[in-house]
Amino acid sequence: MRANPAVIKRLSVYLQLLRQLPPETANISATVIAKSIGYGDVQVRKDLASVSGEGKPRTGYEVGNLIKSLEEYLGFNYPKKAIIVGAGRLGTALLEYDGFKSWGLEIAAAFDADESKTDKSKRIYPVSDLKEYCKSGDIKIGIITVPASAAQQVCDLICETPIKAVWSFAPTHLYVPEGVEVQYENMAASLANILCNID
């Protein structure tokens, strides 16, 4: 069963909030969480009930346990492996960012059509090696950081490997075979939401 994306998003926001609490914070109530984030009280209670059961009256949730429950529910408790296609600035930024592990992602390698970018010490390989690299099925996620004009071609190539999940940063729609899921990191949509609210 597929989880509801809006619920998953809220759960990850709770986790972000909880992880940034001072370490001495032992308990937190749904009301405080709701107020901190600007969600409704009932919403927070309902979301957390599905993951962790009810908070205790007066004291609320035990922070450490709630973090653990959320991490397990969201699949952040052990990292899954990904590869990047497109070793430009964004691709290499993602490749070298070591914060992804706490969000359940380990980026194993990056690939680029420009062979002059190949650098094994930085885990950057020619794109012609991609299918061989992914054939064991160990790599679960393909991240696309090429320009929009090249994204469909790269996506097709990823879909020839056992990878079933694509995370695309290219501002374009992608066509995939049945059974493959695409998650768009749609910066253009974020931007539109910002710009629409500027006078």
Next chain:
Amino acid sequence: MRANPAVIKRLSVYLQLLRQLPPETANISATVIAKSIGYGDVQVRKDLASVSGEGKPRTGYEVGNLIKSLEEYLGFNYPKKAIIVGAGRLGTALLEYDGFKSWGLEIAAAFDADESKTDKSKRIYPVSDLKEYCKSGDIKIGIITVPASAAQQVCDLICETPIKAVWSFAPTHLYVPEGVEVQYENMAASLANILCNID
């Protein structure tokens, strides 16, 4: 009045699709748009009606006009200025990415607390210059690309300028004064949505 974020997001997806059509495509129907993206027919018709009026029977929408209407509605028709705080890999990737202009954004400069990163030829300045740089009110958007642990402090600093819109890439919740809007580029939420659907 604030626009509905879900509608705005869909409108930006239509625009992405339309922009990638072959230049010889003069017309497109709501049905074809719906099928290409995987949205419902009725949804697409309703969304586009609010922006551009109805499509013509049989031929549908004139692509060039529809793109123009969407760009105007979404505020992509003339770029608004932004600054970045955090000139690490992600920050400089965004700073040097020249695709933002077609999405209504012009990044004027980046700032970093590490003064050794200052490089005027690359539009990177010390963060101590931020308030002075933004005081004219010309800069509309503050982009945060510092680590989560530094994000609130940077956000507070941005809120001391006339900027009323924050776009945060830091995986953490931010507190802002009334009248300031935060748009989170929540990669952790995207990741959670990917990971939840991997076996």
